[in-house]
Amino acid sequence: MVNKNRDIVSMLDDRFPLSGETLGKKLGISRVAVWKRIKKLQEEGYPVISGRAGYLLDGTAPLPLESFFPEEFPYPVRFTPRVSSTMDQARLEEERSPKLFIAGSQETGRGRRGRRWESPEGGLYASLLLFPETDFESAIVPVMALSVALTELLREEYRLPAAVSWPNDIMIGGGKAGGVLTELHGRYDILDRQILGIGVNVLGNPGVPEAVSLSTARGGEATSRPVSPAPLAASLFTRFHRIVTDLEREEIVSRWKSCSGTVGRMVRVERSRGGELAGRAVALGDDGSLVIRTAGGRTEAVRDGECRLAREEM
Ligand code: BTN
Secondary structure, rough: OHHHHHHHHHHOOOOOEEEEHHHHHHHOOOHHHHHHHHHHHHHOOOEEEEEEEEEOOOOOOOOOHHHOOOOOOOOEEEEEEEEEOHHHHHHOOOOOOOOEEEEEEEEEOEEEHHHHHOOOOOOOEEEEEEEEOHHHHHHHHHHHHHHHHHHHHHOOOOOOOOOOOOOOOOEEEEEEEEEEEEEEEEOEEEEEEEEEEEEEEEOOOOOOOOOOOOHHHHHHOOOOOOOHHHHHHHHHHHHHHHHHHHHHHHHHHHHHHHHHHOOOEEEEEEEEOOOEEEEEEHHHHHHHHOEEEEOOOOOOEEEOEEEOOHHOOO
């Protein structure tokens, strides 16, 4: 059964108030009925602000997250206002069943390659715990799927020009809006536990020079989708689940390639095992690698590392 109150929350924005009349028209109910539902939402703990110009969401307040997810969403959602890192929560989880951990803020958020991920309130911080029982080589597929889910969501629902910068940074313009991290646990060649972490700068800015938040990227434009961590999380993981259940590996890889903003650009890759490779990014491999053609005409594929645009591309 559809929760009607939830419909109202997903229509609300954190910056542009919606009047009771507008909401009423959208829902086909009277202004008084809208007011009653809003009152109920406030009693249930939803941070809905009523003002003279209408109703707003307090985007920085923790929301009852579960309520944004469709009833058929397959993973239990655990929301914690503040944690060390959702990756730790997922790693320490004893129950052997998939779960989605979401935090309002993180004390020691982790990025790729041991970096810190600044995690103030107003961002989306989530880790999905999965028990895939596949080989380690297949672990790249859900990582690609999560990048695709976020990029396509931002393009289609938020009208933002998002693209994946290899390997899995989500960029808008020249700024980094989000990143994906994975941790793998297993024995021999069987991948037992995979944790997919994602961080998105939603509101405000985490104070990192190259970062951009969705609210800044959207500027003053009021689109049909509110920019707020809770509805974003729900849409993102619902899309992710659809991608991994409906699509074959080849289709996921191909969608990931279509989301790329790296191919064709001059890049500099700092390799994980040391050394640097510079040249034009000419292709993406099905295994998630980046193929680079150097100035000397040599072509080489890199599996992991840190990719930056070369100075002439900036
Ligand atoms: C990157 O370096 O681009 C990846 C960043 C991943 C950050 C997310 S936030 C939720 C989860 N918990 C963490 O500590 N890290 C990931």
